Amino acid sequence: MKIAVPKETKVKENRVALSPDVVKDLVKKGFTVSVEKGAGEKSYFNDDIYTTAGASIADHKSVFSDADVVMAVNAPSAEDIGLMKKGSVLLSFMYAATHPELVDACVKAGVSAFSVDAIPRISRAQKMDALSSQANLAGYKSVIIAADALGKIFPLMMTAAGTIKPSKIVIMGAGVAGLQAIATGKRLGAIVEVSDIRPETKEQVLSLGGKFIEVAGDSSVKMEGGYVKGVSDEFLKKQQELIAKHVADADIVITTALIPGRKAPVLISEAMVNSMKNGSVIVDMAVEQGGNVVGSKMNENIVTKNGVKIIGESNLPSLLPLNASELYAKNISTFLFHLATKDGFKWEMEEEITKGSLITHNGAAVHPSVNKPVTA
Numbered sequence: 587m588k589i590a591v592p593k594e595t596k597v598k599e600n601r602v603a604l605s606p607d608v609v610k611d612l613v614k615k616g617f618t619v620s621v622e623k624g625a626g627e628k629s630y631f632n633d634d635i636y637t638t639a640g641a642s643i644a645d646h647k648s649v650f651s652d653a654d655v656v657m658a659v660n661a662p663s664a665e666d667i668g669l670m671k672k673g674s675v676l677l678s679f680m681y682a683a684t685h686p687e688l689v690d691a692c693v694k695a696g697v698s699a700f701s702v703d704a705i706p707r708i709s710r711a712q713k714m715d716a717l718s719s720q721a722n723l724a725g726y727k728s729v730i731i732a733a734d735a736l737g738k739i740f741p742l743m744m745t746a747a748g749t750i751k752p753s754k755i756v757i758m759g760a761g762v763a764g765l766q767a768i769a770t771g772k773r774l775g776a777i778v779e780v781s782d783i784r785p786e787t788k789e790q791v792l793s794l795g796g797k798f799i800e801v802a803g804d805s806s807v808k809m810e811g812g813y814v815k816g817v818s819d820e821f822l823k824k825q826q827e828l829i830a831k832h833v834a835d836a837d838i839v840i841t842t843a844l845i846p847g848r849k850a851p852v853l854i855s856e857a858m859v860n861s862m863k864n865g866s867v868i869v870d871m872a873v874e875q876g877g878n879v880v881g882s883k884m885n886e887n888i889v890t891k892n893g894v895k896i897i898g899e900s901n902l903p904s905l906l907p908l909n910a911s912e913l914y915a916k917n918i919s920t921f922l923f924h925l926a927t928k929d930g931f932k933w934e935m936e937e938e939i940t941k942g943s944l945i946t947h948n949g950a951a952v953h954p955s956v957n958k959p960v961t962a
Contacts, residue, residue, distance in 0.1 A: 587928050588618045590644065590653030593625040596660045598885060598900060600628035600907035601914060603657045603678070606639040608915040613640035616928030620644040620653070629911040655926075657918055661699075664691035672696035675931065677918055679703050679716070682945045683847035683955040692946040699945045700925065702918060703846075704953065706942040714924065714939070716917040718762045723910050724902035725766030725842070728869045729755070731905075732838045733774065735867045735887075735895050741775020752777050756832050757796070758853050758878060759842035760787035763871060767840050768796045779836075781829050783821070799832055801825045822851055826858065834861040839868045841878035847955065849876040856880045864893035873898040 589612060591603045602625050604612070609619050619641040623633060633643050650656060650669035658678040661667075664687055667676070673696060680701035682689050692699040702716045712718075733740060736753065743750040755771045757764050760782040771778045772795040780791045781799040788798045801824065833839055833854065839862070841853050850872035859868070859881060870882040881888060882898040889895050903910040924939060925931055934940050945953045 587616075587926065587930060588620065588652065588654045589922075590649040590656050591619070591621045591625055591641075592646070592649045592656065592658055592662060592666070593622040594659055595663070596901075598904055599660060600904045601659045601911045602626040602629045602631065602907075603659050603911075603914065603918060605629075605912045605915040606631055606635045606641075607912070608919045609636060609641045610639040612919060615923075618642075620649060622646055622649045626911070629907040631911070655922070657922070659914060661685065661688050661701075664688060667691040667695050667697060670695050670697050673698075675700065677702065677922065680945060681847075682953060686956070689946060689951050689956050693949055693951055696949050698931075698947045700921070700943045701945050701953075702921065702943070704943045704945065704955070705921065706938055708938065711939055714917050714921040716914050719913040719917055720903040720910060721762040722766045723906050723913070724871060725763035726770050727902045727905050728763070728840050728842075728871055729767050729770040729774070729838075731897060731899065731902075732840060732867045732869050735897060736837060737865050738837065739775075740771070753837040754779065754835060755838040755840065756781070756799075756829065756836040757840045757842070758782075758829070760784070760791050760796075761842060763842045764840075765790060765794060767842070768794045771838075772796070776838075779832050781825065781832075783825065799829055801828055822853070826853065826855060829853075830858055830861065833858045834863075836862065837866050839866075839879075840871065841869070842871045843878050844872050844875055850878050852878060852880060854879040859890060859894055859896070860892055862892070862894045865895075866893075867895045867897065869897045869899070871899075871902065874900040 612619050621636045621641045621643060623643050650666050653674060655675045661678045661680045676697055676699040680688055681703055682701055705711050705714050738753060740753045742752040753776045755776045755778045757767050757780045760780050768778050778796040779799055780796045783801060791798045843851055843853055868879055870877050870879040872878045873882050873884045879896060882896045884898050884900045887897050
């Protein structure tokens with residue numbers, strides 16, 4: 587089976603789908619691997635390292651047209667999907683519910699597409715969980731870029747000239763990214779306060795040294811697969827009222843709230859931004875999906891009239907491309923080994939991971955998120 591890795595074309599994307607170490611493992615297992623010229627350069631993997639690992643270097647067109655399996659970080663463009671041969675397979679992040687043009691392109695080309703973001707969050711799929719591996723890095727990086735933008739240090743410091751009070755961080759959301767942000771902020775010496783609508787996260791927050799801002803849940807909070815799938819405007823308003831005073835006193839606010847397939851909920855209002863101190867910093871980790879913060883803009887750093895810095899970095903894992911690519915390569919190769927051998931795909935259509943992540947197959951859209959029944 588021939589695997590191909592294209593060069594990522596998304597703006598601000600520095601990752602690559604397979605690291606040289608994982609390429610070497612694939613070759614040992616009997617797969618053939620080709621990598622587009624320059625695909626790993628932004629992750630610090632040059633072409634020579636890939637050839638030493640056993641891969642061949644290919645041009646852009648042949649990467650798609652000659653492959654049995656295309657493995658990518660972001661889904662290729664509809665035009666590049668059109669270059670793939672009928673019956674070939676795509677493995678990448680796809681976010682199918684919000685990108686119907688990619689689903690249509692795969693259907694038209696006769697390509698079977700597995701979406702990494704749709705892998706069920708079950709214990710035996712943990713090693714395939716690219717959402718978590720990348721969010722973990724994003725949570726770390728969010729604190730680092732906030733610290734760089736903040737005009738003061740994080741820890742308590744006692745000097746002959748006086749005592750410097752520790753910085754205060756408020757984190758909205760205690761998922762994978764939020765928990766890593768808590769841990770990083772605490773390691774750097776800050777006081778960390780955390781808000782999350784899931785009461786079960788309180789113990790995790792406390793175990794990392796954070797202070798939990800507790801909002802009583804209600805029936806509008808809908809959970810599915812470990813994610814919040816829906817919440818009422820009334821509940822969000824109640825949450826905002828409770829955390830407003832914490833935000834006003836914060837040096838840094840980091841927001842992480844996402845609802846799969848929907849616009850990100852607004853957690854920080856304009857009034858809350860205006861209440862913050864001159865020189866304080868907000869990192870909106872949900873900016874690519876509309877943002878949690880009123881006034882944030884994707885891939886822009888904004889300074890408000892009252893001197894608050896709002897950072898709208900859309901791709902935080904890409905700022906750590908070496909680690910992000912290594913972890914993603916492990917995730918996606920484990921996923922491939924579950925689905926296939928060097929001789930072909932198993933097509934176990936009722937198996938939970940296959941069924942949960944297969945978006946298109948045999949010229950049809952098959953995943954529930956794209957409103958089609960699953961077929962064999």
